[in-house]
Amino acid sequence: MKILVALKQVPDTETKIKVAADGKSLDPADVKWITSPYDEYALEEAIRIKEGKGAEVMALSVGGDTAKDVLKNALALGADSAVLLKGDGQGDAFAVAQMIAAYAKDKGFDLILCGNKGLGGDNAAMGPMLAELLGVAQANVVVKLELGEGTFKAEREIEGGSEVVEGALPAVITAQKGLNEPRYASLKGIMAAKKKTIEELDAAAVTAGAQVSALALPPERPAGRLLQGDAPAQAQALLQALKDEAKVF
Amino acid sequence: MFPRFTDDQTAVRDAARDFAQSEIAPGAAARDASGEFAKDIFQQLGEMGFMGMTVPEAYGGAGVDFLSYILALEQVAYADASVAVAMSVNNSVACAPILAFGTEAQKQKYLKPLANGEVMGGFMLTEPDAGSDAAALKTRATRVEGGWKLNGAKAWITNGGVARYFVTMARTDPDKGKKGISAFILDASQPGVVMGRPEEKMGLRSSKTVMVALEDAFVPEDAILGKPGDGLKVAFGGLDGGRIGIAAQALGIAQRAMDESVAYAKARISFGKPIGEHQMIQTYLAEMEARLQAARLLVYRAASLKGAGRTCTVEAATAKLFTTESAVWICDRAVQIHGGYGYSREYTVERLYRDVRVTTIYEGTSEIQRMVIARELLK
Incomplete structure (x- = not known):
């Protein structure tokens, strides 16, 4: 069984985000990059399948040199090989889906796993687009996955409940929190990963479906207001403010 | 660099x-x-x-x-x-x-x-009446069919009650002094190894430290470590590594105290400004950082030598002495910077202050480290 895991590099949640001078991209200075947590569930699931029934796991990322760290980490965790598609999706999920589809289409993957969305961008679009481009089945926001002989059964989160879908492999499955508990890399894995090489290829030339025209931080929160007077006066002022200004009543 | x-x-x-x-x-x-x-x-x-x-x-x-x-x-x-x-x-x-x-x-x-x-594993050398003076240990190992029986008391045993195998020093020959001590691998999962209640320590509260009674504890023939009489050689063979390890532990605690203090100095306001803007707090922070950086270099240097297989007894002793003494001082200043809050369990530095204290005591006291260094100087 061959599994491809698509991993995205995203800014750490603790990073203080700054908009670059062009007004439509992130300022990469001082950004600490991590693997998108949803992709970590995808990778963990692939490794568990490998440990359970045996599989060959390939990790893939689209990006520049810094995306290599994500792949190194995947190798340390147990991926057998890693591919870096050198290219820039410019924040467009369709562009990235086309790059990955162009690479994966003739490789005979039985299963493609990725996060249900990339942390930060929150498009939740790349996985479904990839499945459509490859013409294979898909199940998204998956919290439980079982594989049969050439089939899959996935439990997915839907609004207010859960849904179980079954289908034939190959398929694209996008992972949701709850699918598993990702492990930490062992020292042995980290050392072994250093001996493995990351294959670097130029990503296919694609046409973006959408372009980012502007990126802005939320407006700064106005300063709080201190109510004056004794308790009844403060309660009165608060009630007034909730009615007239916040309009909650 | x-x-x-x-x-x-x-x-x-x-x-x-x-x-x-x-x-x-x-x-x-x-x-x-x-x-x-x-x-x-x-x-x-x-x-x-x-x-x-x-x-x-x-x-x-x-x-x-x-x-x-x-x-x-x-x-x-x-x-x-x-x-x-x-x-x-x-x-x-x-x-x-x-x-x-x-x-x-x-x-x-x-x-x-x-x-x-x-x-998990542990180490049983220290006894109630043999600490720094390890050669004074009294635990007896007597020959029996198929191995040895150990009898005696061991004190301050880290990982007691949670570890399975202990490298244990006992006297195989009462007449030979230092040369009459042997090292064994003792399996603690037998009735003859009696673990006492964990000590009520000032710090390192979740690490288990116990008194152990050995009552006819059996060690099979093939579990003697090295030759009979090699006990102190085995025990002291890992000493440099152990000392650098405790220095690294003190270094980690001190770095935490440093970071907590800097964060607090930026956040806490007194006399209308963050306390970090008061000159006396700056003096503390600067002095703490200077000692921390010096200690870090000593620890890494000793570790590099040890890793390269070079003799590092003096370097390890120096690293342990300076780092642990500095770490105790740094944690003390960290509490001072935190003022009344530093004396409260609510703040991390209170724990650090208690945890760090033992580092100048165990794995060779500061006094022993000074002795090791001075002996080398006067050789």
């Missing part, structure tokens, strides 16, 4: 830091309050390879160099010094002597499970 780390060393340090920050640090205050041993954390540390770091992979270890181990220990101590000491004992004084002095069969039987985290 020194130190310059290899990619491997950086990778190990970062892995240790990630795990320590995400999994060890969050529960440290709760474990300090309850005294609960961090069983699950050690399970994970074992699976990841942190319990037998310098042991070759063939014997279940991670096969990394000594400086990598020291960097990892520092990161763990930064998160929780109680976890660091148990990890240090397993690596430095349980795994290391068996790796250095054990037979192939002993390595397969005892070292493997200790290094891969299946079981």
Whole structure:
């Protein structure tokens, strides 16, 4: 069984985000990059399948040199090989889906796993687009996955409940929190990963479906207001403010 | 520039830091309050390879160099010094002597499970009346059919009650003084090894330290470590490594105290400005940082020498003396900077102040380190 895991590099949640001078991209200075947590569930699931029934796991990322760290980490965790598609999706999920589809289409993957969305961008679009481009089945926001002989059964989160879908492999499955508990890399894995090489290829030339025209931080929160007077006066002022200004009543 | 780390060393340090920050640090205050041993954390540390770091992979270890181990220990101590000491004992004084002095069969039987985290290990040298003066130990090992029987009392045994195998020193020949002591690998899962109640310590509350009574504790023929009479050689063989390990533990605690103090100095307002803008607080912070940086270089230098297989007795003693004494001072200043809050359990520095205190005492007191250094100078 061959599994491809698509991993995205995203800014750490603790990073203080700054908009670059062009007004439509992130300022990469001082950004600490991590693997998108949803992709970590995808990778963990692939490794568990490998440990359970045996599989060959390939990790893939689209990006520049810094995306290599994500792949190194995947190798340390147990991926057998890693591919870096050198290219820039410019924040467009369709562009990235086309790059990955162009690479994966003739490789005979039985299963493609990725996060249900990339942390930060929150498009939740790349996985479904990839499945459509490859013409294979898909199940998204998956919290439980079982594989049969050439089939899959996935439990997915839907609004207010859960849904179980079954289908034939190959398929694209996008992972949701709850699918598993990702492990930490062992020292042995980290050392072994250093001996493995990351294959670097130029990503296919694609046409973006959408372009980012502007990126802005939320407006700064106005300063709080201190109510004056004794308790009844403060309660009165608060009630007034909730009615007239916040309009909650 | 020194130190310059290899990619491997950086990778190990970062892995240790990630795990320590995400999994060890969050529960440290709760474990300090309850005294609960961090069983699950050690399970994970074992699976990841942190319990037998310098042991070759063939014997279940991670096969990394000594400086990598020291960097990892520092990161763990930064998160929780109680976890660091148990990890240090397993690596430095349980795994290391068996790796250095054990037979192939002993390595397969005892070292493997200790290094891969299946079981934990410890070290029994100190007795109620033999601490720094280890050669005064009285525990007797007498010949019996198929091995030895051990009788006596051991004190201040780290990992007591949680570890399975202990490298244990006992007297095989009462007439030969220092040369009459032998080292054994003692299996604590027998009725003859009686663990006392954990000591009520000032700090390192979730590390288990106990008094042990040995009552006809059996050690089979093939579990003597080295030759009869080699006991102190085995016991002292890992001393330099153990001292550098405790220096790294103190370094981690001190760095935490430093970071907590800087954060507090920026946030706490007095006389209308952050206390970090008061000159006296700045003096403390600067002095703390200077000592911290000096200590770090000493620890890394001693670890580099040890990793290269060079003699490092004086360097290890110097690193331990300076780092632990500085760390105690740094934690004391950290409490002072925090004012009344530093005296409260609500703030991390209160725990650090208690945890750090023992580092100038165990694994060779500061007085012993001074003796080692001075002897070398006067040789």
